[in-house]
Amino acid sequence: MIHITEILGHVHDSNLSGTLHDLSHRNEVEYIILDRSNLLRRRFRAKTDQGTDCAVSISRLAKLTNGAVLLLESNRAIVVKMSEEQWLRLRPRDISCAIEIGYFAGNMHWRVKFEKECLSIAVESPEEIYLERLKDFFTTGKIRRIDHDE
Amino acid sequence: MIQQNSRNGPARVGIGGPVGSGKTALIEQLIPRFIKRGNEIAVITNDLVTREDAKRLQRSGLLAPERIVAVEAGACPHTVIREDPTLNSQAAENLDREFEHLDVILIESGGDNLASTFSLDLVDYWMFVIDTSEGDDIPRKRGPGIVQSDLLVINKVDLAPFVGADVNLMVKEGLEVRGGKHLVLTNCKTGEGIEEVANHIINNVLFD
Numbered sequence: 442m443i444h445i446t447e448i449l450g451h452v453h454d455s456n457l458s459g460t461l462h463d464l465s466h467r468n469e470v471e472y473i474i475l476d477r478s479n480l481l482r483r484r485f486r487a488k489t490d491q492g493t494d495c496a497v498s499i500s501r502l503a504k505l506t507n508g509a510v511l512l513l514e515s516n517r518a519i520v521v522k523m524s525e526e527q528w529l530r531l532r533p534r535d536i537s538c539a540i541e542i543g544y545f546a547g548n549m550h551w552r553v554k555f556e557k558e559c560l561s562i563a564v565e566s567p568e569e570i571y572l573e574r575l576k577d578f579f580t581t582g583k584i585r586r587i588d589h590d591e
Numbered sequence: 592m593i594q595q596n597s598r599n600g601p602a603r604v605g606i607g608g609p610v611g612s613g614k615t616a617l618i619e620q621l622i623p624r625f626i627k628r629g630n631e632i633a634v635i636t637n638d639l640v641t642r643e644d645a646k647r648l649q650r651s652g653l654l655a656p657e658r659i660v661a662v663e664a665g666a667c668p669h670t671v672i673r674e675d676p677t678l679n680s681q682a683a684e685n686l687d688r689e690f691e692h693l694d695v696i697l698i699e700s701g702g703d704n705l706a707s708t709f710s711l712d713l714v715d716y717w718m719f720v721i722d723t724s725e726g727d728d729i730p731r732k733r734g735p736g737i738v739q740s741d742l743l744v745i746n747k748v749d750l751a752p753f754v755g756a757d758v759n760l761m762v763k764e765g766l767e768v769r770g771g772k773h774l775v776l777t778n779c780k781t782g783e784g785i786e787e788v789a790n791h792i793i794n795n796v797l798f799d
Contacts, residue, residue, distance in 0.1 A: 442798065446599060481711035484602055486795050496798035500599045550706060550735060566738050567770055 442494045445511045445519070452508040452520055461510070464518045472522040473497075473511070478565060480505045480523060489519055527564035529571055530556070531584045538583040549574065559587065601633075601693035602796035603683055605672065605709035605717030607736055610702030612720045613746035615644050616779035617788065618697055622653040624789045630694040630797070633658040633686045635679060637668055637701040644699060660686060668701030669708070676713035683713075694797060705734020716796045718788070722747035723756040730765035737765070742791050743774035748783065 450457045464470050471489035479485070482505070484498045497511065507523035533539035542560055546553050551571075552563040564571060578584045606614050618634060625632045634654065636644035638661065645661035648654065660682050664671045671678050683696050698714060700707060709717040719740035721729050724747055730737055737743055743765055751758045758776065765774045773791060777784035793799045 444798070478711065482715060483599070484715035484796050486798065498599050498798070550708075567768075570733055570738065570768070 442496050443512065443519070445495055445497045445499070447499060447511075448503050448505070449510045449513055451506065452510060454510075457510055457513060460513060461518055461520070464516075467516075469516055470518045470520055472520055474522050474524050475505070476524045476565070477526055477563075480507075480521070493517075493519070495519065527568070528554070528561040529564055529568065530559050530561045530587050531575075531578075532559050532587050533584050534582055538578075542578060542584050545575075545578070560584075600687050601631075601683075602695045602716070602792075603698060603714045604695060604792055604796065605698045605700065605714035606720060607672065607700040607703065607707045607709060607717060607740070608720035608744075609704060609725060612702070612722045612725065613744075613777070613779045614699050614702070614720050615647055617720055617744065617746065617777065617785070618648065618699055619651055619653060620779050620782055620785040621697065621789055621792075622648075624785065625695060626654075628793075631690060631692045633660070633690060633693055633696045635660050635662060635682045635686070635696060635698045637662045637664050637671060637679070637699060639664055639666075639668065639701055658686070658690065664701050668703040669706070672698070672700050672713060673708055673710045676710045679713055695792070703736075705729070705732060705736050707734075707736045708739050716741050716792065718742040718744050718791075720744045720746055723751040723758060723761065724754045726754075727751075727756040727758070727761045730761050730768055733768045738768055741772070741795065742788070743769060743772070744777055744784075744788060745774060746777045746779055748776045749778045749780070 452458060452461055461470060471491045471493055473487045473489050473495060483501055487495050487497060505521050509521040512519035531542060533542050546562055554561045562571060606617060608614050622632060634648055638644055642661035645659050648659045649656040662671060662678050662682055679698055686696055687693055717740055719736040745761055748758055775784050775787045
């Protein structure tokens with residue numbers, strides 16, 4: 442187990458990027474993959490994508506970001522990578538449906554973003570849970586799910 | 592064992608769940624186990640408008656009274672562990688200053704509903720305590736506390752036969768809605784399952 446107690450910098454920092462570049466050519470950069478919500482953690486146990494067991498315990502004033510460098514040695518680096526966020530993109534049928542789905546999503550404490558006429562809900566647990574809760578909205582035609590290119 | 596103060600302060604562990612599910616009883620079981628293994632511990636309790644849980648723990652004699660701090664939420668309990676955890680963060684920082692060798696601070700939420708969750712700004716690891724007498728359909732109701740917690744604790748397994756709860760069903764559906772994340776069955780009156788809860792905390796935030 443490797444103990445990590447500080448963030449050394451970011452992959453784009455000029456004093457780190459050269460070494461990281463060299464290590465990556467030798468497949469010696471390992472990643473701890475975290476979703477957005479888990480970037481808030483300061484003390485946790487995680488395995489890198491190559492299976493290295495890490496005990497992370499950073500200052501409560503520090504903040505993990507996508508690309509944070511946690512370890513940099515001559516033959517190994519460990520970097521945080523944020524997993525791609527999944528969104529459920531919904532288009533309400535009309536204004537009253539938009540108000541209703543907006544209220545519902547807020548009441549469910551779901552994280553959302555607005556994209557033109559669509560409401561996008563961050564999928565932070567199994568997607569079926571969201572779809573089940575939204576079942577009545579779908580079956581009554583109040584909302585429909587759309588792909589990004591629609 | 593890692594000396595926590597060389598590792599950026601004590602670990603903070605949240606314990607949430609509905610009223611009467613056994614949060615305080617779980618803490619009463621955990622305290623002696625951590626003391627036995629040489630960990631220094633403190634507790635923060637949250638109540639609506641009283642300090643009942645803190646007083647109960649202080650009366651228990653398990654821990655020096657000054658290591659048990661009460662926060663009065665004053666409103667919905669989840670507001671002070673999620674939306675604005677400042678009161679609890681300050682209480683934790685005060686304990687950290689006062690007891691320089693602390694390894695872990697247990698933060699007990701006030702009793703709340705299934706939607707209650709902890710901010711990861713406040714805690715490093717959190718568990719959600721439910722019990723069999725609430726009904727065996729609780730896990731499949733998929734409350735955020737049940738789905739998102741790091742560890743789900745199903746307490747009062749001894750009562751299941753008397754309230755018609757199917758513990759196996761609770762386990763099956765608990766694992767399903769949590770995507771396989773851990774859950775533990777406990778009886779906080781007898782200590783059943785507590786060692787496993789302690790081991791999860793030790794493994795995930797004390798790093799032994």
